[in-house]
Amino acid sequence: MNLSVQAEKVLPASRKASKEVRRQQLIEATIETLARKGYAQLTLTDVAVTAGVSHGLVNFHFQSKEKLFAETLLHLAAEYQANWQAYLATAGTAPALQLDALLRADLDPKVCAPVKVICWAAFWGESQSRPIYQQEYGANDEAYSAMLAEICERLTAAGGYALDGHMASRVFRAIGDGVWQDIAFSARPYSLDEARKTMYAGAAALFPKHFTATGLR
Amino acid sequence: MNLSVQAEKVLPASRKASKEVRRQQLIEATIETLARKGYAQLTLTDVAVTAGVSHGLVNFHFQSKEKLFAETLLHLAAEYQANWQAYLATAGTAPALQLDALLRADLDPKVCAPVKVICWAAFWGESQSRPIYQQEYGANDEAYSAMLAEICERLTAAGGYALDGHMASRVFRAIGDGVWQDIAFSARPYSLDEARKTMYAGAAALFPKHFTATGLR
């Protein structure tokens, strides 16, 4: 009897867990498939095959193709945000250290693995992604930009740069975006090491008193 | 009489021209539609309606949807290449002037109008575009990168910079790519003027002896 009661209790729990596990599994399969085939060429069957399940299951867990994509995009966005927040949390309060943390966050394979970066490109290429992203992450994005600008301003002020901190933050972000683009589309293999060197070279150009071409000064 | 003879000569030519004109018209309609709807949501009927013709005509001039897209991509690539080559041709031999020319080329509305930049993003998001682009423009792209690197190297050598010219060229290019991304996807309207300021700020950071935050020194 205990067993059956336990079963009663455990089963729903395990089902719930299993349900969430399945969703993650399908989202990961979507990311992988999206990177391989692009948005237009991708079918729910592709995702199902990649995940090793029947295609009917995809619609069971995500009510439509649209929802699957939206949730995949939001998964990537949440992952990106959690990543830089984790890096920033360990960086203290000095602006140079904070900037370095954000720089290193963008180079964490968790978010900048080619498959992820190509996946972002697939979403950006699709006009329907943009309103979804804006609605859920527009505010966070603004906050990120404001924070980055504020860090750069503190840095330029403290460092005695003539440079406009706000504009510097824009250049810094553009470099990050450009490097991600290289990761995704470079014809020749583009290593994480090259990406890091490029970003530090940019940081050193912008903030020579705090960065060298290879890292924090 | 001369006129009629001329007409005799012109007619076949105008027919031929008309065919080419139609193709251009359809490619432009494709660019516009692609920017508005994205790759996956776009149908040949959309393109035809945008161009103000029947859908059958699209397949008459481009044998398939795939070919229409390939030719549109190659049209954009050719236009981009022609644009920077035209800018460079007027720049003389001084590396700073050449770099400035390439910078301004990227800001020419002919190539960086939002509709064009979003269109590029739509192509990058689609995995099938990449081999097509590589096959036709991979070599040109390599040449562009090499040329940019060479200009930066001459600039750093002549300017007495400690900076690695090759790495500087990478940062320079990353800034350009990042700025284009802003043009395409910035939530807030992102003016050409902001783009220019950001790029010159980057140029000034990299090559302070030759560029200020607003232009060539």
Add this chain to the structure above:
Amino acid sequence: MNLSVQAEKVLPASRKASKEVRRQQLIEATIETLARKGYAQLTLTDVAVTAGVSHGLVNFHFQSKEKLFAETLLHLAAEYQANWQAYLATAGTAPALQLDALLRADLDPKVCAPVKVICWAAFWGESQSRPIYQQEYGANDEAYSAMLAEICERLTAAGGYALDGHMASRVFRAIGDGVWQDIAFSARPYSLDEARKTMYAGAAALFPKHFTATGLR
């Protein structure tokens, strides 16, 4: 002035002649194309290309695809009929000679060239051909069968065969049809000579007093 008057007179005539010539040219192109591609795979453009004219011209001379096919079928039927009638006209009144004439008529390359026989097969395979043929040639066909039966009956009566002449005519016709099928579809090349031998072997089996395995006795 004479010339221009002559031109006035000749042109309409030549146009008319040319019109009929064009129609024949297009029908022949249809026969050739039909044999090569079959009914379903054939387009008016194929016919036009084979004839070396623009596809618009096909519709100009035949108002629709359907009419082109109907007229091509009737052309073949008329050609077939004219052919055996010509053979029969030279055969005198003796039934054996008449039967031999009909046998040889079926082996005339004008009607039994593979391209023609395959073309018939293309028409028979298409259900819409049958009512057209019936309407125009059904009566002629009945007449042909009746005539063949009558010839066979005279032959069997005169020859002292026990054989039913009417049934013999059926077998005779079946052999002809079967041989044509071999001409059209034999995997191995099937020569006219083999066809002739087979038909005479059949004739000899049916009417041994009048035919040998190689010809009239």
Add this chain to the structure above:
Amino acid sequence: MNLSVQAEKVLPASRKASKEVRRQQLIEATIETLARKGYAQLTLTDVAVTAGVSHGLVNFHFQSKEKLFAETLLHLAAEYQANWQAYLATAGTAPALQLDALLRADLDPKVCAPVKVICWAAFWGESQSRPIYQQEYGANDEAYSAMLAEICERLTAAGGYALDGHMASRVFRAIGDGVWQDIAFSARPYSLDEARKTMYAGAAALFPKHFTATGLR
């Protein structure tokens, strides 16, 4: 309990069977529709309506129209082959009995029902059918011809005929083909009985010592 276990076993089997049953059902619908409309006029929707299913299902089971046709042709060919083999299997070793078996096999409604024969004609009229058939059944066809020739040779040798057995087999086969053509296209209704009489009349003409005009002697 046994029953439920049995059910457990049967269910997967029935699912598999159901798929095969569906395919057969669709092939039969194709045969029927093909005979009614011909190859060119036939659409997948026609087949689906005839089978009482949605058109999507046709492509689900056969990946394309082309494959559906190929498989239908091969179905007919396999059915034809199985039929004469079954007849031959009951015929013993005497050549006359074997030939009679093959003759009767061709008159079995399973293979010579008008709908089937017209269907064959539809395939022969379509050039794409021929390579498919050759590839799959060319060898069998050769074997059939060789076997028929061998039977006729044994028959002529044993029967003391002057007739060339090989040539006789050709005539025999031509009669069969011609009779089928009558079944398919005769303007007047052509009964199986007439077909039988014609074929036995042919057999009697070729092999009078073994066949009469109505059957085996």
Add this chain to the structure above:
DNA sequence: GATGAATGAGCCTTCATTCAT
């Protein structure tokens, strides 16, 4: 929960037909 046959809307594509030149 999971499967996969079945459905049907929507799109690409073909092609007969028209028509301005």
Add this chain to the structure above:
DNA sequence: GATGAATGAAGGCTCATTCAT
């Protein structure tokens, strides 16, 4: 007469979605 661009109806095919098992 002749051409070939243009049209639009029709059909093959894909695939998201549903649902019986």
